Amino acid sequence: xxxxxxxxxxxxxxxxxxxxxxxxxxxxxxxxxxxxxxxxxxxxxxxxxxxxxxxxxxxxxxxxxxxxxxxxxxxxxxxxxxxxxxxxxxxxxxxxxxxxxxxxxxxxxxxxxxxxxxxxxxxxxxxxxxxxxxxxxxxxxxxxxxxxxxxxxxxxxxxxxxxxxxxxxxxxxxxxxxxxxxxxxxxxxxxxxxxxxxxxxxxxxxxxxxxxxxxxxxxxxxxxxxxxxxxxx
Amino acid sequence: xxxxxxxxxxxxxxxxxxxxxxxxxxxxxxxxxxxxxxxxxxxxxxxxxxxxxxxxxxxxxxxxxxxxxxxxxxxxxxxxxxxxxxxxxxxxxxxxxxxxxxxxxxxxxxxxxxxxxxxxxxxxxxxxxxxxxxxxxxxxxxxxxxxxxxxxxxxxxxxxxxxxxxxxxxxxxxxxxxxxxxxxxxxxxxxxxxxxxxx
Numbered sequence: 256x257x258x259x260x261x262x263x264x265x266x267x268x269x270x271x272x273x274x275x276x277x278x279x280x281x282x283x284x285x286x287x288x289x290x291x292x293x294x295x296x297x298x299x300x301x302x303x304x305x306x307x308x309x310x311x312x313x314x315x316x317x318x319x320x321x322x323x324x325x326x327x328x329x330x331x332x333x334x335x336x337x338x339x340x341x342x343x344x345x346x347x348x349x350x351x352x353x354x355x356x357x358x359x360x361x362x363x364x365x366x367x368x369x370x371x372x373x374x375x376x377x378x379x380x381x382x383x384x385x386x387x388x389x390x391x392x393x394x395x396x397x398x399x400x401x402x403x404x405x406x407x408x409x410x411x412x413x414x415x416x417x418x419x420x421x422x423x424x425x426x427x428x429x430x431x432x433x434x435x436x437x438x439x440x441x442x443x444x445x446x447x448x449x450x451x452x453x454x455x456x457x458x459x460x461x462x463x464x465x466x467x468x469x470x471x472x473x474x475x476x477x478x479x480x481x482x483x484x485x486x487x488x
Numbered sequence: 489x490x491x492x493x494x495x496x497x498x499x500x501x502x503x504x505x506x507x508x509x510x511x512x513x514x515x516x517x518x519x520x521x522x523x524x525x526x527x528x529x530x531x532x533x534x535x536x537x538x539x540x541x542x543x544x545x546x547x548x549x550x551x552x553x554x555x556x557x558x559x560x561x562x563x564x565x566x567x568x569x570x571x572x573x574x575x576x577x578x579x580x581x582x583x584x585x586x587x588x589x590x591x592x593x594x595x596x597x598x599x600x601x602x603x604x605x606x607x608x609x610x611x612x613x614x615x616x617x618x619x620x621x622x623x624x625x626x627x628x629x630x631x632x633x634x635x636x637x638x639x640x641x642x643x644x645x646x647x648x649x650x651x652x653x654x655x656x657x658x659x660x661x662x663x664x665x666x667x668x669x670x671x672x673x674x675x676x677x678x679x680x681x682x683x684x685x686x687x
Contacts, residue, residue: 270665270669271662271665271666273669274650274665274668274669275665277672302669302673305672305676305677305680306669306672306673306676307672307676308672308676308679308680309640309671309672309673309674309675309676309679310644310672312625312628312675312676312679313629313640313644313645313672313675314644315621315622315625316622316625316626316629316644316645317622318519318523318645319522319523319526319532319535320519321518321519321522321523321536321539322532322536325518325522325536325539325540326511326514326515326518328536328540329514329518329539329540329543330511330514332540332544333510333514333543333544334507334510334547
């Protein structure tokens, strides 16, 4: 190989020029004789193509990122600097967790969880701007607790008052309406062709009409309707 | 101020006992040293241990650095290379790519080296270099003999010029070029044969 002389270039010279050729440094006559030798020599031709391919393979390798704690470890090993409690805590607990969280599958999970949470909050009407006004001081939280309790008690008292009122009205109606005679009752019984008891039949009718809650006895038609619309303050 | 002057000043400060200067040196060169160690040793754990050893050696011999004899980065690379060669000798990973097709002497029936490269990858694609392909190239690099491997690492991965590489390896520039050519060609043959078998 070394002694071969093809196209004015020996194989040893070709080998010496090969790196420069791959770096694109050969020009003119030198490049011409290099190419001619590569085309005609059975040894140097494949060497050139293999070197080109190998060069491109190596170029594809990227630089590797060193581990995050490398510098710290080197400094400890060389200057003997003891890490602070925070650095030790960080290395023992936070670094492993962040390394785990950086893995693509966990990152995707966190992304999806965040997306779901934000969608849920936006549907629920929670705005990030509202959160700014949240007072998380203990005194403020205590005040919110008492206000909420007062609201619940007030609501309960209101409901109680409404039921009491309804009951009084029902009693008043009972006292003022004359009692039905036995004859009228029998007549009503004959008109009932459904075969169901009076009470059940009436309930069926009321379901169909979608009536509001009435303060009346089941046997008698409603006389007074009390509908309450109360709002929390 | 030039890099060489900055480095020389850092070294001088470091020799005078300035801990901050040493930290700056560590921060500046840890990436380069780690990468050389990783490509030469093959694994991240070995690379981390070797990088630490390199810095310990540098810390102890920093006063021996002479700015007249070359750039600080060349000195750092020389220290790294010497330690890697020592490590290689200790671990006795004698892998010669010259006998690529020959079976290892102690196992005459064993497969040649090209057959033993782990097949994890698909054929090469000019546009897309997948992670598996990079791992295959890295694996093939480990199969090269240490002389060829260090030459191609310094040239193609660390982008050093031939003169600097010759200083680090303590061989003539012509030998450096020859080793780089042979290293590239052997790597290509290893990978091509692997892919041919897969296809």
